Amino acid sequence: MFDKFNDECGVFGIFGHPEAANLSYLGLYALQHRGQEGCGISASDGSSVRTHVGGGLVSDVFKDNKIFNSLPGQAAIGHVRYSTAGGDSLKNCQPITVKYSRGSIAVAHNGNLVNAQEVRCDLEKNGSIFSTTADTEVIVHLLARSKADALADRIAEALRAVRGAYSLVFLSETRMVAVRDPSGFRPLVLGKVDGAYVVASETCALDLIEAEYVREVQPGEMIVFDKDGMTCSHPFKEKKLSQCIFELIYFARPDSTVFSQQVYEKRKDFGRQLAREHKVDADIVIPVPDSGVPAAIGYAEESGLSFQMGLIRNHYVGRTFIEPQQSIRHFGVKIKLNAIREVFEGKRVVVVDDSVVRGTTSRKIIKMIRKAGAKEVHMRVSSPPTSYPCFYGIDTPTRKELISSSHTIDEICKYITADTLGYLSIEGMRKVVGVEDGTCGNFCDACFNGEYPVKFPRLTDDDQLGLF
Amino acid sequence: MFDKFNDECGVFGIFGHPEAANLSYLGLYALQHRGQEGCGISASDGSSVRTHVGGGLVSDVFKDNKIFNSLPGQAAIGHVRYSTAGGDSLKNCQPITVKYSRGSIAVAHNGNLVNAQEVRCDLEKNGSIFSTTADTEVIVHLLARSKADALADRIAEALRAVRGAYSLVFLSETRMVAVRDPSGFRPLVLGKVDGAYVVASETCALDLIEAEYVREVQPGEMIVFDKDGMTCSHPFKEKKLSQCIFELIYFARPDSTVFSQQVYEKRKDFGRQLAREHKVDADIVIPVPDSGVPAAIGYAEESGLSFQMGLIRNHYVGRTFIEPQQSIRHFGVKIKLNAIREVFEGKRVVVVDDSVVRGTTSRKIIKMIRKAGAKEVHMRVSSPPTSYPCFYGIDTPTRKELISSSHTIDEICKYITADTLGYLSIEGMRKVVGVEDGTCGNFCDACFNGEYPVKFPRLTDDDQLGLF
Amino acid sequence: MFDKFNDECGVFGIFGHPEAANLSYLGLYALQHRGQEGCGISASDGSSVRTHVGGGLVSDVFKDNKIFNSLPGQAAIGHVRYSTAGGDSLKNCQPITVKYSRGSIAVAHNGNLVNAQEVRCDLEKNGSIFSTTADTEVIVHLLARSKADALADRIAEALRAVRGAYSLVFLSETRMVAVRDPSGFRPLVLGKVDGAYVVASETCALDLIEAEYVREVQPGEMIVFDKDGMTCSHPFKEKKLSQCIFELIYFARPDSTVFSQQVYEKRKDFGRQLAREHKVDADIVIPVPDSGVPAAIGYAEESGLSFQMGLIRNHYVGRTFIEPQQSIRHFGVKIKLNAIREVFEGKRVVVVDDSVVRGTTSRKIIKMIRKAGAKEVHMRVSSPPTSYPCFYGIDTPTRKELISSSHTIDEICKYITADTLGYLSIEGMRKVVGVEDGTCGNFCDACFNGEYPVKFPRLTDDDQLGLF
C-alpha cells in the first residue's frame, strides 16, 4: 500500500538446539518485515527433513503446537517471503525441499540470481524439470547434478555456476550450511544460543531468541554445521564487496546490525547529514512513520528544530481493504495515516521520509498535512533519488515508474506539491556509511546511480526491458 | 499482551449517505484500537434493518463487497468490541438487533451500566428473556416495554431507568438516534460529510471519511436523525460531568479530539508536567512505543534531554503466539519490543510510559534496557498510580492486581527494577486538562483516587468484590 | 436439488449419562436426514447450560473433542435444522438458549406453530423483543412470563397458549422436559441406555447409540426427567390424533419406527398397494433411489416383475455445484443420478417414486430413462397427489407450485412424458396404515386432501396467501 521498495525475503537457521523449529518460528517472527506473503520451516531430526510452509504471516502459518510436533529435530531453517506474483504462491514458498541421490535437501534463499534464466535453460536442455518459477530451484538442480561427495562441495560447485545475490541456508538430514555470495549483497549474521549455532538475515532475530551475536557470515564464506561443530571455508573467487545500502536506508529493522553497522544510528546519521545538506527555516520536523522516524530524529537534532509525531499510523490495517465503490475519494493512504491538525496548524513543516519511489504517497501525505493547516511543507528524503531498478533481490518497480528516473527534483517537488524538496546526496549517503573516497566503497548503490556491480545477461525479454 | 487498561468499545453511525455501510466500515477501521474482539454493522434502507457481525478485526469480518451488498441503505451504525469473556463471543457482538412491537431496532453501545444487574432482575421477574450477557440488552428490553409513541421517547424512558456510562447509537427502519449519558463518561462526537450526519466515538473516524467535525454530542443529549434532519433534546436530569480522563491518557487515538481536547497535545503536556515534577539527571528519553511516544516527546522537550526511539516495536505481532514448550525463557514482551544496544550503551535513561497497571511489563522492559547496556534507568509514568478498578466501561483488573493499590512507589520501583520511579501527580494531571480548583472538575479520575461519581449497587457478588 | 417436501428438524435429548453431549452428537448424526442446514447441542452439568451451534452438517459443526469438553454434564439436548431462509441462519440455529428469572433454558423444536404470529404480536405489545424469526422463540417468552413455580407448569402454561405441531425438548440446569403436541403431528420416541433416558424424533437415533426403544412419547404428554427419574403427565386438553402420514411416506428413515409403525415395511406396503391399484404390463421395476427403494421392492414383489437398480446415485454430491456457464444443458438431476443403458434398453419400465411435488425431477428422470433405451416408461407414485401445502412443520412449496393442485393426472402424465402415471389412492394409503373407515384415522393427510386438522388464523399476509 505504501510507496516503497520491497524486500524479498529473510532467512534463519539453527543447529544443535532441542527446540530448533520453535526457535526458527521466533526468528522468522522477528524477520517478518522482510516478507509477509508466505513462510516456512524445515527441520531435521538426523534422519528425515520435514517441511511446513504456508501463505501469510508467521503467526498465521504456525498456529498451533501440532505443527511443531510434526517438525522434530535439533536443526531447522526458515524463510519469510515477499512475493510479487499472485496465483500459485504456495508452490513458491520456501524452504524448497526435494529428494535427490544423496537424500533430502531443504533450502531458504534471500537474494536474486542474475543468470538464473540462462542456467535454467541449460539445465532444461539436459532434461531438468522445474516445479516453481523461483531462481532458487536452479541451485537445487545444480547441487543434485554435482558429482562431489561432500555436501559442502556440491553446494560450492552449484554456486560457482550462478551469479548474483544470495544469502542461503541449506538443511540436509545431518548438516546445516550457510552461504553468502562473494559480493555480500544481502546480510547474514552468525550467533550462538545455548550452545547451538544460529544464522539469520538480521541481528534482531538473534535478539529475540536471546542469542549472542558472533559476527557476520563473511561475503563468499560457506559455513557447515554438523555434529562436530562449525567449519568455515571460502570456496569462491573473491569479489569486490557490494553490500546493499538500501538495507541501511529502509529494509532492515532499526534495531538490527547488518554489515556491521547499527541501522538506527545510521538512519539518524542520514537524517543529520540531510539536515546539513538541506537546511530550511521551519517550525517542526515530522517523520513519515514508522520507517522515517530515525532520520527525522537525526534531522531534528542536527537542525535544532522541534521533533513531533504529527502523523499517526493506524496499527490495524489489514491485508485487504474495501474502497467504497461509488466514492470519488481514495482512501489508500488515509487508511494508514492521519495528520493531527493541532500539530500542523500554521506551522512550517519539514517532513522526513527514508525514500520516495513513485511519489504518489508523498503527494498524498503532503496534501493531508496542508489540509491540516500547515503553512509550508518541506519534503526531505534521507536517501538519494532512486532512479534504477534492482536486480539483486529487491522488488522495485520498472524504471519508468521510478519518478526520479525521468523527472528533475523541481518537477518532483511540484508533483508532490511540496514547497521545497531535498534528497540526501550520494556523497552524503556514502560518507555516513564510512566511504569517503568518491567510490561506492563496499556497498552497492546501483539503485541510485545505475552502476551495477554484477553484470547480468543482455535482457531481451520485454518485461525486463521495461525495467529500463 | 501488554499491561494496559483495555477500552471496551467504539461506536459509529451515519445517516443520509448512499454508502452508509461502507463508510461505517471505514469509521470502524479508524476506531479499531477501541476493540479488536469483534465488530458489526447494521444498515437500514428505510424499510428493513440488516446486520452483519463477526469475531475479529474489521478487515477480517468485512472482507468482500458481497457483505456490503447485503447491507443496503442510507443509514448505518457500527460497533467494535473489546471482550473479556471467552466462549460464545459471537453472540455478544454488536449492534444487537431485535424485533419488537414497533419494528426493528439495532443498538451499538460504548460504556457500562452500573445497575444493569438490578434492572435485569426486574425485567426477568416480569418475564423477559435474555440472549446475551451484555448490559446493552437491558436497554433494548426497556425500550420495547415503553408505551411511548415516538422512538426518542421510548429510548429516553429506557435510559432514565439505567445508571452509568453510555454513548449509544440506535438504528430503526427510518431513524438513527445518538445518546450520551448525562455524566458524559464516554466520548461521542458529531460530524458531517456530503450532507450526511455522522457520529463516532472519536474524531479520527471523522477524519478518515473526510467528515467535518461539528461538535461533541453533549452529555445528556439525545439527537434524532431522520428524513427531516437532526433534532436535539436533553431528556435526562442534568448531572455533574465525569468525562473519563483515561481517554486522554491512553485510550483515544493521539490524532483524535475527545471532550474537546486534542489528545496528542494533552499527552505531550502530561509528559511536560511529568518532567517538571520528576526531573532527573539523564542522557536520553525513551518512550515505550507507541502509546508512550507523545508524553516522552513532551518530557524530552521540557527537560531538554535527547529523545530517542530506543525500543523498536514489531508490527507483525499476531493474536496467537506459541511459546517454546521446554524453554525457561518467556518471550511475551520481547516478541513485541526490542532494545537497541547502541542507543542504550552506557547511558542514563528516562523511560516514559503512559500508565502502569500490574508492573509486569515495565519490569521486563527495564531489564531489557539494562541488558542493552543502560547505566541507569529512570521510569516516568505520565499518569498517577492506577489504584482502583473502573465501573464505567473500561476493562480493568481486580484491585489486588493493580500494583499501586497495595504497594508504595518505592516498592513498585524496586519491583520493576528501576533506579527511580516518578508518577504524574493527580494535581498535575488535572492541571493539564484545565482543572485547577483541587477537584476533578468535569472529569472522572476514580481509577486514581477511588472517588466514583456514579454510585453502583452494593456489590455482593464475589467476583465483583474481588475488584476491591 | 431433488423435488421433495423437506422435513424441518429433528430433536434429541438424553438425561443421566456421563457422555451426554457426545451421545447427542451421535443421535443427531442419525437424524441428519431431518435437517442439514445447521445443528446444535446444549448440555447441563447441573449448574450451567452451555450451547454450541453452527451452520452445516453435524460432522462439520462438531469437529473436535474440544467442543465436547466445553459441553460437560450428564444431560444434553440437540437439534438438526432444515432452513428455507438464507441470510443469518446461524441466529436461527437451535437449541435456542436464554436466561430468564429462573435461570437458563434451552429448547429444541420440531414442528410449526400455526398461531405464532398472533402470539408474537401479543407478546410484542407487552414489550417482548425477539432475536430470531423462529416460532420457537415465542414458546420461550411465554414460559418466561409464566408465574408458575415448577418448570413443568411453566412449560405447560406456555404451550396451552399455542396451537400447531411441536415435538419439543427443553433443558434447564437440573431438568430435561420432553413434550409432544396433543395432535401428535411430529414423532417423538422414548428410549433407555445405560440407565439414562433418551428422547429422539426417530428410533434410528436410539439404534445408533444402542439405546432400547421403550415407547412413543404420547401425543399431549409431557415427561420431566430429573435426578429422581421420569415423571409423565398430560397437561393439555385431549385432541384428535393427527400424525403426519408423510413421515411414513418419505421423511423418516426407513430403519425407524415412528407412530409405532415400521417405516420400511409400510413403504413396501405402499408399493404393494400401488401395484394392486395400478398394474401394468412391463419388464422391470426401478426405484428412484434412495427414497423410492422400499416401495419399488413392494411393487415388484406384488406384481411379480423384476426389481432392478437401473438408476445409480452419485454419493459425492456436494452442497454447491457449479453449472457450466455457457452450456445449454442443465446438469441438476444428472449430477445425482445416471441411468444404465444395459438395464433399460428395449424394456418396458415401471419407475417407482415415493412422491411427486413439482414434477420437474420426474420429467428429467423419465427422459433420462428413455434416452437409455426404454421402450415404455410407467410412472408409479407410492403416495396420493400432493395438492396442499403443510402448516405443521414441513417445508412445502406454495400451492401453485404443486403440480397436482392444478393439473389432472393426465396432464401431469403428459408433462413428465410418462406413458402412464399412477398415484396411490388416498384410501389405499389409509388402508396401509390401518385406517379403513373412510376417515384419516389418527393421521393428518391434509397435504393430499386439504382437510387441515388444526385451524390457523385467517391468512392475510401475501406470502402465506401464495400458499393457496
Place this chain on the structure above:
Amino acid sequence: MFDKFNDECGVFGIFGHPEAANLSYLGLYALQHRGQEGCGISASDGSSVRTHVGGGLVSDVFKDNKIFNSLPGQAAIGHVRYSTAGGDSLKNCQPITVKYSRGSIAVAHNGNLVNAQEVRCDLEKNGSIFSTTADTEVIVHLLARSKADALADRIAEALRAVRGAYSLVFLSETRMVAVRDPSGFRPLVLGKVDGAYVVASETCALDLIEAEYVREVQPGEMIVFDKDGMTCSHPFKEKKLSQCIFELIYFARPDSTVFSQQVYEKRKDFGRQLAREHKVDADIVIPVPDSGVPAAIGYAEESGLSFQMGLIRNHYVGRTFIEPQQSIRHFGVKIKLNAIREVFEGKRVVVVDDSVVRGTTSRKIIKMIRKAGAKEVHMRVSSPPTSYPCFYGIDTPTRKELISSSHTIDEICKYITADTLGYLSIEGMRKVVGVEDGTCGNFCDACFNGEYPVKFPRLTDDDQLGLF
C-alpha cells in the same frame, strides 16, 4: 471406514471444448468414487498451462466460478486422488505440472509403476531432484530428458522405461495425449461431445457430460489430440492383456462400462453365479449397501429368494467422526449402517457383499443382523478370497492383514460369526467375464491367486516385504 480395497485415482481429459475446465470438473464429479483425498484440473489456452489442485472432494476444491475463470482454454485434464499417505498431501495432488525445455507439461495418472524406485534411483544418480513421492514424477523426468522432438515421441520414450499400470493423460500448451499401458490394467475410455474429444477412466464421466462413448483407449495405445484432430499409435511392444478384474467387482461405478463390459450386469452375474455355487435354504437376501446391491439382486433372482434392503445406510457420514471417549462401544460401522428389526426378525438371511478384505466389517454387520433378530446368517461374497496385495494401482493392506491369506474359509466363517460362508470361485468369476479356458484370460486376478502378470524388482524394503 469400510473394509474395502481402495482405488487409487481417476483421470479425465477433454480437448477442443470452450468450457474445457468446467466439463473436467463435471467429469471428476462423476469419478469421485475413485478418489476423495484430493483433485485438480489443468487447462491450456494454447499458450499457457494453468493448474488448480486441492485436498478434498471435487465440490470443495472447485467452489466458485473464479477458479474456472483462472483456468481458461479449450483443453483440460483432471484427476481425483486416493492417498494412503498423510502429511503433505497437497504436494502429491495431480495433475503434476512442470516446466522443462519444451514448455509446460501437466500429467494425470491412474495406476502404479512397479519399477519406479529403480528408475528414480537412476534419475537421481544423473542429478534429478524430486518434489513428490509419486511415481508419476518419474515419468515427467524421463519425458523431459528425452531428446525426441515430438511430444508423443518423448512420452513414448519415457514410458518404454517404466513397467506397470498406467492410464495417463498429458496436457501441453497445444496438445493432449492419452496413453494406456500395454497390459491394460486400468480402464480408459474415449468419447465425443460437441465435436470435442473426451477421455475418462469410466463411461459414467461421459454420461454426465452427455458425451457419446466411442470406444476404449486400447491397451498400449497412445492418442494425441491437437488442432488437427486425433492421431492414434501403438508405440509399445505388445503384451498379454491384464485388465484389473476388481474394477468389475468393486471399483467402477455400476453405471459404467469398463473393459467393454457393463459393470452392473456383470455384478448381477457374479451374484447369480454365486447363487449357483453356494445355494442355501433361506428366507431373504440382503445386500451390504451400496456396493453389494447388484450382486444381491442377482443372487436373489437366481435363487428365487426375496430381495430386501434390510441394512440402511446413513448418507451423511462425514470424513471425521468423534467416538465417545469413555464408551466401551465402537461406533465405526453403526454410524454408517443400521439393521431393520422387522426385516430380520426370525429370518434366515443371506448377506451378499462384493468382497471381504480383513473381515472386521463383515463381523460387525453379521452381529448387527443377529441382534436384529435373524435366526441364521449366511455370508456370500461375490468374489473369490482376496489373498494377495496389488502392485498395479490399488491400495491394498499388507498380506498379513488380508484375512483369507492366512485363514481357511471355515476359520473366516467362524471369525465373522456367520452360519455359513461362500465365496465365488475363481473359475466362476472368470466364467462371468467370459474366460472359460482355465486361464485368467485378458484379466489380472493376481489379488486372488498371486499370479502377477508384470514382474517387479525383488523387494528388499521392509515395508514392501510386509506386503507378503
